[in-house]
Amino acid sequence: MRRRELAGALVLLLAAGGCSVAQRANGTAPNPLPPSVIVPTAIAPQQAEGLDGTAGAPGPQVCTAITRTLTAHFRSPITARPKTWNDGGLPAMDLCTLLLGDLPVTIGVSALPIQRDTLDRLVENPGAVEPLPELGPEATISESRIVFRVGDRAVRITPAGGIDRDPADGIERARAIAIALAAQDAVPRSLRPARQSDETCQLATSAAERFIRLQVQLRRGYRVKGALTCIWGTYDATVSIVEAFDQPTIPEAQRVPPPRFAPIGQPGYYLPEEGELVFRQGRRVVRVTALTNPPRAVTLATLTDLVDPMLPLFLR
Numbered sequence: 001m002r003r004r005e006l007a008g009a010l011v012l013l014l015a016a017g018g019c020s021v022a023q024r025a026n027g028t029a030p031n032p033l034p035p036s037v038i039v040p041t042a043i044a045p046q047q048a049e050g051l052d053g054t055a056g057a058p059g060p061q062v063c064t065a066i067t068r069t070l071t072a073h074f075r076s077p078i079t080a081r082p083k084t085w086n087d088g089g090l091p092a093m094d095l096c097t098l099l100l101g102d103l104p105v106t107i108g109v110s111a112l113p114i115q116r117d118t119l120d121r122l123v124e125n126p127g128a129v130e131p132l133p134e135l136g137p138e139a140t141i142s143e144s145r146i147v148f149r150v151g152d153r154a155v156r157i158t159p160a161g162g163i164d165r166d167p168a169d170g171i172e173r174a175r176a177i178a179i180a181l182a183a184q185d186a187v188p189r190s191l192r193p194a195r196q197s198d199e200t201c202q203l204a205t206s207a208a209e210r211f212i213r214l215q216v217q218l219r220r221g222y223r224v225k226g227a228l229t230c231i232w233g234t235y236d237a238t239v240s241i242v243e244a245f246d247q248p249t250i251p252e253a254q255r256v257p258p259p260r261f262a263p264i265g266q267p268g269y270y271l272p273e274e275g276e277l278v279f280r281q282g283r284r285v286v287r288v289t290a291l292t293n294p295p296r297a298v299t300l301a302t303l304t305d306l307v308d309p310m311l312p313l314f315l316r
Helices: 003-023 062-074 118-123 174-188 201-214 300-316
Strands: 079-082 091-102 105-109 148-150 155-159 218-224 228-232 237-245 267-272 276-281 284-292
Touching: 003 174, 003 284, 062 079, 062 105, 062 174, 062 228, 105 174, 118 148, 118 155, 148 174, 155 174, 201 218, 201 237, 201 300, 237 300, 276 300
Parallel strands: none
Antiparallel strands: 079 091, 091 105, 105 155, 148 155, 218 228, 228 237, 237 284, 267 276, 276 284
16 A cells, blocks of 8 residues: 555656646746748838939940830830939849830849849739740730840839820830830840949948858949949849938838837838848938848848948948
């Protein structure tokens, strides 16, 4: 009988010990598992206001090269904004603006040669996508864009208001295709060198290369009405630091749910799902983005490290 009592006591003791394994020594429950890592899903960063060709980088561009051809084709004046700009996306695009009257049409040409999935990334669109054989076996058209290949470059045509809609809001399919055909002819003679840099951007080059993990193949550095744009890139990663002056709002701040605050700027926000840090300092709004393909997590520390060498410029 005594043995049975001892055995029962031992079972109770082991049971009690088993429960204690699920608790800390002070009786509290262990911390829950951390949330899964957020990786950026954007293919291009938010554009600063004013990046539409009214000011930007000089040099060859498709839009100014095709205005005469399209004016003759449409029998109405077609113009273009004189400058280009870049989106720092994946792929990074050299962009320009064509004007059909008051309607802007943005034409983008990949700043680096095309890769296996470049066209697929540019096609990204929730609407129906159809083949467009007039522009080649890989060309597609949807209600928002035309995407096709010219030599070793990818081209994207995006009319404001879309395609196949009321002409007051967008342009007809036939006009969009005519613009794409004119661009197809002009792209080979309008390509820009891979490296265009502003000496101020050099301050952050080593930090950008640490993130990219390679020597950068693409450089885009220039000023838009005095505000600095710096882009570093390869086929698989880009870093951009874009400054804008006198921007009245930060559009990202209006999102629901609101973005996380960042300990930089007045105010500053961190958007991990887009690999973006945006902050205001005086009359400046600065956007810092880092994107990779395949995507990897971009921490707040990564973004602040990228912009840190240039903070004396932005905070003065």
